[in-house]
Amino acid sequence: MSCATRPYVLLSCATSIDGYIDDAADQRLLLSNADDLDRVDAVRASCDAILVGAGTVRRDDPRLLVRSAHRRAERVAGGRPASPTKVTLTARGDLDPTARFFTAGESDRLVYCATGALEKTRERVGRLATVVDAGDPVDPDWLLRDLAGRGVRRLMVEGGGTVHAQFLAAGLADELHLVIAPFFVGDGRAPRFVGEGDFPWHPGRRARLAEARQIGDVVLLRYALSDRCADT
Numbered sequence: 674m675s676c677a678t679r680p681y682v683l684l685s686c687a688t689s690i691d692g693y694i695d696d697a698a699d700q701r702l703l704l705s706n707a708d709d710l711d712r713v714d715a716v717r718a719s720c721d722a723i724l725v726g727a728g729t730v731r732r733d734d735p736r737l738l739v740r741s742a743h744r745r746a747e748r749v750a751g752g753r754p755a756s757p758t759k760v761t762l763t764a765r766g767d768l769d770p771t772a773r774f775f776t777a778g779e780s781d782r783l784v785y786c787a788t789g790a791l792e793k794t795r796e797r798v799g800r801l802a803t804v805v806d807a808g809d810p811v812d813p814d815w816l817l818r819d820l821a822g823r824g825v826r827r828l829m830v831e832g833g834g835t836v837h838a839q840f841l842a843a844g845l846a847d848e849l850h851l852v853i854a855p856f857f858v859g860d861g862r863a864p865r866f867v868g869e870g871d872f873p874w875h876p877g878r879r880a881r882l883a884e885a886r887q888i889g890d891v892v893l894l895r896y897a898l899s900d901r902c903a904d905t
């Protein structure tokens with residue numbers, strides 16, 4: 674797919690020093706600090722849609738809304754909804770209709786569902802979201818083209834690892850925001866940023882670091898993964 678026919682794709686992730694995106698405990702692990710969460714909020718506010726995998730919906734139960742009232746008002750004044758469209762994808766359709774993905778805010782919600790789980794998913798969440806038959810397996814490339822057809826020009830992908838790995842391996846990411854928190858997790862049961870994969874950036878083809886910014890006790894590394902990503 675040519676870049677022009679898919680949205681600009683910005684991947685966002687926070688990891689520990691040793692590359693974990695969560696721990697193995699029940700509660701969600703906070704990696705960012707308040708200033709960085711505010712930066713993430715500004716990035717969200719600049720996007721038309723935010724995507725997370727069904728694993729993150731189940732595990733973290735995120736709201737995926739723009740938090741700042743000022744930023745929400747700015748979006749509305751510009752003719753956009755207060756928060757971006759929420760997007761998730763699932764093969765099994767094990768989505769809880771009481772998850773905040775479905776209940777928080779007034780944003781449009783899209784569930785890209787593998788054909789095999791379509792009926793079950795429509796039964797569960799069909800009155801709360803548009804459930805799209807996305808084939809089997811769901812192809813991120815097709816998903817992006819479908820989002821473009823729905824008017825999404827800028828997409829933020831907030832994880833988790835399975836989803837990030839697919840977009841990266843398929844060369845479908847324009848920009849990566851990687852935040853490093855100042856501690857170790859050190860637990861092999863915890864998830865890492867990405868697992869094994871055939872990634873387009875390797876020792877023979879290094880990614881371009883567009884920016885390194887200290888934000889309190891964390892650091893933001895902004896990688897330009899395509900020519901569409903500006904340096905500033």
Ligand SMILES: NC(=O)c1ccc[n+]([C@@H]2O[C@H](COP(=O)([O-])OP(=O)(O)OC[C@H]3O[C@@H](n4cnc5c(N)ncnc54)[C@H](OP(=O)(O)O)[C@@H]3O)[C@@H](O)[C@H]2O)c1
Pocket residue numbers: 685686687688693694695701702704725726727728729730732733762763764765766767787810811812813831832833834835836837839864
């Ligand atoms: N630190 C951070 O920045 C950050 C951000 C987000 C999440 N996280 C962490 O990431 C972890 C979750 O990551 P994860 O890798 O387990 O889950 P995930 O990437 O959020 O979601 C994986 C799930 O998405 C669905 N999926 C993914 N690709 C698909 C495809 N091509 N076709 C159909 N369905 C597809 C499947 O759902 P079904 O199982 O329903 O079929 C799959 O199990 C949590 O621990 C969370 O805390 C960390």
